[in-house]
Amino acid sequence: MNSAKLQELLLTHFQWFHRHPELGNTERQTTARIREILAAAGVEILDTGLSTGLVAIVRGKGGPVVALRADIDALPVTEASGLDYASENIGCMHACGHDFHLTALLGAALLLQEQKDALDGSVKLIFQPAEELIGGARQVLDSGALDDVREIYGLHVASEVPAGTIAVSAGATHAAVGGFQITVRGKGGHAAAPHECVDPIVAAAQLVGAAQTIVSRNTDPFDKAVLSVTSVHSGNTWNVIPPDARLEGTIRALGTEQYKSIAGRFGQLCRGVALATGTEIDYTWHLGAPATNNDPALTRFAAETAEGLKLTVVPDVPGMGGEDFALYQERIPGVFWRIGVGSPQAVHHPAFVADPAPLHTAATLLAALGKAALKRLVK
Secondary structure, three states, X not given: OOHHHHHHHHHHHHHHHHHOOOEXXXXXXXXXXXXXXXXXXXXXXXXXXXXXXXXXXXXXXXXXXXXXXXXXXXXXXXXXXXXXXXXXXOOOEOOOOHHHHHHHHHHHHHHHHHOHHHOOOEEEEEEEOOOOOOXXXXXXXXXXXXXXXXXXXXXXXXXOOOOOOEEOOOEOOEEEEEEEEEEEEOEOEEOOOHHHOEOHHHHHHHHHHHHHHHHHHHOOOOOOEEEEEEEEEOOXXXXXXXXXXXXXXXXXXXXXXXXXXXXXXXXXXXXXXXHHHOOEEEEEEEEEEOOOOEXXXXXXXXXXXXXXXOOOEEOOOOXXXXXXXXXXXXXXXEEEEEEEOOOOOOOOOOOOOOOOOOHHHHHHHHHHHHHHHHHHHOO
């Protein structure tokens, strides 16, 4: 298939997926469409037991197995892009480029299927559900579909990078991400008699202030980290001190151990505030996904493969966004790279627009990585 024909086909698919977004673990129509496109091209679809999403395979001459991954879920965002192929599912939008990702992987599947007799092994194609829920990667891993995979490669759009430019760097480019929940229990009563109460709002306010010292005063200035309290709820009227308060928020760090250290320090502060205010404070935290960890040697390989296709390659800039591709990297050496789509707005914004022009570029690079990785592994 020549480049112009492939791009035209991918554009048609991309616009369909953009018009029909679905949230994590509900991507049934999306999965059915992917399955239909792959089956029409003769690509084998594996029986993984996944309720949404799927894993397919292009089998070569035997030998090693590598994997390519794209996520397929959308966000609960009402689209304001102005596109003539905007979301038809009000309140749901592909605001993070997953429609671009899965379309590029479909293109790679078509290219690899045409070249399967020249492959030195097999390439598994992961159309992963529920990335935004930080759970889809674990579903795929738990299915056992990747137990024989030697290397894995994934992509993501980059709104701030010129369209078609590849951004990739070794190490962590996406943060370890998770959240915390706090319940402050005091003693409610009349607001006119605070001395007869144990005010949970005062304790909660102290926690919000104290939390800001963890990154500024307990974290190495050269380490990138974020702690944000994003939800505070207590009381329901003006003249009653409530019995409890609830806080939630997120912790992010470019290193899993850094994340755990920050989470642990916040627990110490909770215990101190509880002691100082006479409240009881329940604090829990969870790590949704670790930091990405691009293998240095494979990162060089990915960059050289892109350069071999005459693509512009630049270092990726680490950010505090999370990515459950990191869960694959805990078991399988791999690289997560980004491709510029030149959007005027960042991902997760209702006016985010991915330029579809680099779809052919992304598909070609994915296919080239799969083919070249197999060739290198059999040497």
